[in-house]
Structures are given as structure tokens and as C-alpha cells.
Amino acid sequence: MKWALNQNTTDDGFVARVEKTSGQNISSCYQCGKCSAGCPVCRDMDLAPNQIMRFLQLGIRDTVLASRTIWLCASCQTCSIRCPQIIDLARVMDSLRIISQRKEMESAPNDWQSLLAGIWNRFKESMIYILQMDARSNLRCFNHIFLDSIHYYGRVFEPALIFNYNINSGYLFSNFLKAPVMLLKSKIKFLPVEVRRRDKVQKIFERVKMMEREEE
Amino acid sequence: MTKYAYYPGCSLHSVAKEYDLSMKAVCRALGIDLIEIPDWICCGSSPAHTTSHLLSLALPISNCIWAENQGLDIIAPCASCFSRLKIANLEIKKDGKIRQKVNRIIEEEYKGTVDILNPLQLFNRMDMHGEIKNLVKIDMSGIKVACYYGCLLSRPGDIAGEDDCEHPKKMDQIITTIGASTCDWQCKTECCGASLAITQPKVAFRLVCEVLNSAMENGADCIAVACPLCQSNLDMRQSEVSDHLGKDIHLPVVYFTQLIGLAIGINQEALGLKHLITAPFSLFEEKCNLSMAIAKG
Incomplete structure (x- = not known):
């Protein structure tokens, strides 16, 4: 595979940004490949974890952010504990996901109208995703719905989580066949528990957003 | 009787209710008192730490305040909750700036004196093995x-x-x-x-x-x-x-x-x-x- 390194393909500031967000020293990686050897999902990735590190060192931002790899990482931390240079690679992957999602964080809901608006927006987005059926969109979609649930109820309400995910991701019947056995073993809760300090939770989300905007 | 603050997390109230039931039953038999943190909220789990670092600290820490005020350590049976609570606590102890930021977000003064334990650590404490064996x-x-x-x-x-x-x-x-x-x-x-x-x-x-x-x-x-x-x-x-x-x-x-x-x-x-x-x-x-x-x- 050939990669051209020039002003159009590299971004010098990107490494610094990832190092700041992750607190890790990217340049200390010497490509031993131990991270990729131990990674349980490496074979499903388009770029192996050590390749991500090399691309980062070279500042090839777009290739890294567009890779399936950063969304397939299961955060299992095997790479982080085995790295001879003590780079917390799982944290680097987190930072890459954070950086690529930053903009989307803006639209978290605080009342039911904006909750509905958010669902509608993601539904529109998902129409594009359905055509792609892609790791990137799936996890991003799941993250949003999961955090919306915390934002709205204070806790995760699983039935709504799965329902919203299926609608928004386009995998309408995903996990559908698991429902009867879950019901039979009474593992499904029918009503969400609403935490009394819900307004506090919403304030936490708002302040995090505000502080992150200040930092940028 | 040893007292602990108990953070069940979302799973233990739904898909993992048998973990919640058995954890409480075993602790009762061993003379460990678990007090559920009132009005706990979700720790944010993976979606939080892959979306926003500050959020992944603020959500867990907001659950630790009550335990700190009571002078209790926290038992978190869910491995994911445990990991998020523990990581957030360590980071806050290490970095004063981060602690200030998180305190500003949760609007409370958290010092970071709480220790987070999972049940494996709890039942491996020195005295526990003998006690379990006797029972x-x-x-x-x-x-x-x-x-x-x-x-x-x-x-x-x-x-x-x-x-x-x-x-x-x-x-x-x-x-x-x-x-x-x-x-x-x-x-x-x-x-x-x-x-x-x-x-x-x-x-x-x-x-x-x-x-x-x-x-x-x-x-x-x-x-x-x-x-x-x-x-x-x-x-x-x-x-x-x-x-x-x-x-x-x-x-x-x-x-x-x-x-x-x-x-x-x-x-x-x-x-x-x-x-x-x-x-x-x-x-x-x-x-x-x-x-x-x-x-x-």
C-alpha cells in the first residue's frame, strides 16, 4: 500500500491534539506490534492498532479518523497492559473516538421536544447509515442513545435502549429473538426508574459540554 | 458488622438481578452491611469514556459524594461500573486540576477519600476466606x-x-x-x-x-x-x-x-x-x- 505524505494528507497539529486528549506519548511507539498480536478484534479491523500508531506519528489524520478500527476497539485493554513503551493504547483509541464525535455531542436533549428532535435527526442520519452498514455509525449511534438515556432518566433503561438503537441503526430486528427468553427469565424491566436528582444529571451534561467548548 | 456503600449500577437492577440478589444474600450471611447509595445514577460505562473524558469522570464521581460524607468505601459488583468508578477516583487523586474541574461540574466538594472495591477484592480480604470456609x-x-x-x-x-x-x-x-x-x-x-x-x-x-x-x-x-x-x-x-x-x-x-x-x-x-x-x-x-x-x- 502506498501513502503519499504531503501538506494535503498530513496534519502536524493532530498528533499534539491526540497526545493532549489521551495523555499518552505517541512518538515513543517503536512498532513492535505487540498490541496488534494480542488484540481480540484485530482481524476485523481495516488498520491494525500498531498501524494506527504509525499513521498518528505521521499525522495522517483523515485515514485514522475514517478507519473502522477506532470503532471496533472493544476497550479490553490487552494492548495497554502489554505495551513495552507503556502507551495506554485503549486510551488513545478513546481519544480518537472523542475527537471524531466532538461535534455530535452538541445536540444532547434536555426536554422531551429536543429528545424527539434528536431522535428524528439521528433517524435521518441513519438512513445514510443503512446504506453503509458500518462499524463507525453503529457504535456512534449506540453511544448517543445510551447517553441520551442517562441524560433523560439518570439511568439506562434497556428496553428503550435496544428499541431506539434498532430504529436508529436500521437493524430493526436485531436482538429481537432474545426478547422472549429475557421475558421468561424476568430479566426485562417494564418501566424506567426515574432518579430524583434528574435535574442534577442534566446539569452535569450541560456543564461538561460548556467546559469542553471553553477548552477548545 | 462491616458497613459499605453499595453501587449496584443499571445492570444489577435489570438483566443481572440474580447477581444483585446473590451478592446481598452472601453479604448478609457474612455479616457485611451493604447500604445502597440513594438516588445513584449511571456511571456512563463505555459510551461515556468513548465520547467525553470529563463526562466519564463526572458521572461516577457524583455517585461517590454520598459515600464520602458517610465515611464509607463503595462496593461495585458490576465490573464495568467498578472500573469506571475506580479510574475516576484514581485520576482525581492524581490530578488536582481535574478534581477542581469535576467538582465544578458536579457542584460539590469531593476530596477523593473513598476506596472502590469489587466483590472479588471484598471476599479476598484477609479475614474473609476463613469466615467463608467456616460457613x-x-x-x-x-x-x-x-x-x-x-x-x-x-x-x-x-x-x-x-x-x-x-x-x-x-x-x-x-x-x-x-x-x-x-x-x-x-x-x-x-x-x-x-x-x-x-x-x-x-x-x-x-x-x-x-x-x-x-x-x-x-x-x-x-x-x-x-x-x-x-x-x-x-x-x-x-x-x-x-x-x-x-x-x-x-x-x-x-x-x-x-x-x-x-x-x-x-x-x-x-x-x-x-x-x-x-x-x-x-x-x-x-x-x-x-x-x-x-x-x-
Whole structure:
């Protein structure tokens, strides 16, 4: 595979940004490949974890952010504990996901109208995703719905989580066949528990957003 | 009586209610007082730490305030909650600036004096082994248990509290204490892919197959877990795994607290065994000579 390194393909500031967000020293990686050897999902990735590190060192931002790899990482931390240079690679992957999602964080809901608006927006987005059926969109979609649930109820309400995910991701019947056995073993809760300090939770989300905007 | 603040997390109130039930029952029998943190909120789990670093600290820390005011340490049975609470606490202790930021977000003054423990650490405290051993009533020696730690109970070592994160021992020690035997197998710290179970089901399925197959090949009668995500991921897909591997896989995936509870003769109904998807009853009836009529409900 050939990669051209020039002003159009590299971004010098990107490494610094990832190092700041992750607190890790990217340049200390010497490509031993131990991270990729131990990674349980490496074979499903388009770029192996050590390749991500090399691309980062070279500042090839777009290739890294567009890779399936950063969304397939299961955060299992095997790479982080085995790295001879003590780079917390799982944290680097987190930072890459954070950086690529930053903009989307803006639209978290605080009342039911904006909750509905958010669902509608993601539904529109998902129409594009359905055509792609892609790791990137799936996890991003799941993250949003999961955090919306915390934002709205204070806790995760699983039935709504799965329902919203299926609608928004386009995998309408995903996990559908698991429902009867879950019901039979009474593992499904029918009503969400609403935490009394819900307004506090919403304030936490708002302040995090505000502080992150200040930092940028 | 030792007192702890109890952070069940979302899973223990829904898909993992048997973990919640058995944890409380075993603690009651051992004289440990668990007080549920009032109005706790979700720790944010993976979606938070892959979306916003500050959010992944603020959500867990806002649950620690109450425990700090009461002067209690926190028990978090869910491996994911435990990991997030512990990481947030360590980071706040290390970095004063981060602590100020988080305090500004949660609008309270958290100092970071609370220690976070998972049940493996709790039951491995010096005095506990002897106490559990004294209470054992049932002969569990016929059962061979594959202790499964997965990711977050073994890694990273300083968070999970394991001396050797490639070869953790805490669960094996507890299972040996109750008289059952444990097996050596290569997948005890492999990832089961639970965090991808919804978004990348095919990838997760491959990982589940590997773990179940390895336990089976090493002669395990059941798998013991201490994480609700691992439990549901390994328990729910066994019929598909059997079809895929072309061999019959029937491996009950039980919480290690349920095994302790059975061994020390806790009322079977209180251990929630009927909520497990792969039924463990015939196993305990055959190998431990237990009558499981009450547990079946």
C-alpha cells in the first residue's frame, strides 16, 4: 500500500491534539506490534492498532479518523497492559473516538421536544447509515442513545435502549429473538426508574459540554 | 458488622438481578452491611469514556459524594461500573486540576477519600476466606469451575487490584475456598466482546464461541463470572454457539456469588438461580447432591 505524505494528507497539529486528549506519548511507539498480536478484534479491523500508531506519528489524520478500527476497539485493554513503551493504547483509541464525535455531542436533549428532535435527526442520519452498514455509525449511534438515556432518566433503561438503537441503526430486528427468553427469565424491566436528582444529571451534561467548548 | 456503600449500577437492577440478589444474600450471611447509595445514577460505562473524558469522570464521581460524607468505601459488583468508578477516583487523586474541574461540574466538594472495591477484592480480604470456609455446609468438590475474569476484572492491574493481570487469581482462590475445583484454561482473561454485542454482533459472537469452546475443552462444568455483561453475553447465545461449532454446548454461566451462596447453604430462592438462561439445576443436582426444587421456583 502506498501513502503519499504531503501538506494535503498530513496534519502536524493532530498528533499534539491526540497526545493532549489521551495523555499518552505517541512518538515513543517503536512498532513492535505487540498490541496488534494480542488484540481480540484485530482481524476485523481495516488498520491494525500498531498501524494506527504509525499513521498518528505521521499525522495522517483523515485515514485514522475514517478507519473502522477506532470503532471496533472493544476497550479490553490487552494492548495497554502489554505495551513495552507503556502507551495506554485503549486510551488513545478513546481519544480518537472523542475527537471524531466532538461535534455530535452538541445536540444532547434536555426536554422531551429536543429528545424527539434528536431522535428524528439521528433517524435521518441513519438512513445514510443503512446504506453503509458500518462499524463507525453503529457504535456512534449506540453511544448517543445510551447517553441520551442517562441524560433523560439518570439511568439506562434497556428496553428503550435496544428499541431506539434498532430504529436508529436500521437493524430493526436485531436482538429481537432474545426478547422472549429475557421475558421468561424476568430479566426485562417494564418501566424506567426515574432518579430524583434528574435535574442534577442534566446539569452535569450541560456543564461538561460548556467546559469542553471553553477548552477548545 | 462491616458497613459499605453499595453501587449496584443499571445492570444489577435489570438483566443481572440474580447477581444483585446473590451478592446481598452472601453479604448478609457474612455479616457485611451493604447500604445502597440513594438516588445513584449511571456511571456512563463505555459510551461515556468513548465520547467525553470529563463526562466519564463526572458521572461516577457524583455517585461517590454520598459515600464520602458517610465515611464509607463503595462496593461495585458490576465490573464495568467498578472500573469506571475506580479510574475516576484514581485520576482525581492524581490530578488536582481535574478534581477542581469535576467538582465544578458536579457542584460539590469531593476530596477523593473513598476506596472502590469489587466483590472479588471484598471476599479476598484477609479475614474473609476463613469466615467463608467456616460457613461452608455443602460439598462442592464434584464441580469443576472455569473462573472467567474477562477484561475489566484483570486489567489494568493497578485498577483491578490483581498482581498479575495475565494470570489473575482472586476468583480461583474464592472458588477453591468453597471446596470446588477450578480449571486451567487459556481464555480466563480473553475479551468476550460484550461491548460489541449490540453494535457488532458478528464480532462478539466469534469471541463468545472462543471462550465457551475453551471452557468446554478444558472440562469445565460451569463458568463462574463476576460481571453482568460477560454473564449475559456468554449465557444468551449458547444455542447459536452449539449450532455454529457443531457440538452441544450447555455450560451454565453463574455468578461466583451464587456459588458461594450454594456452598454456605443460603436459601436457594434468594440466589436467583432461576433467572439464569442456561439452567444450572441438573448440574448441581448431579454433582453436589442438592435438591433444587425450591430454586426452580
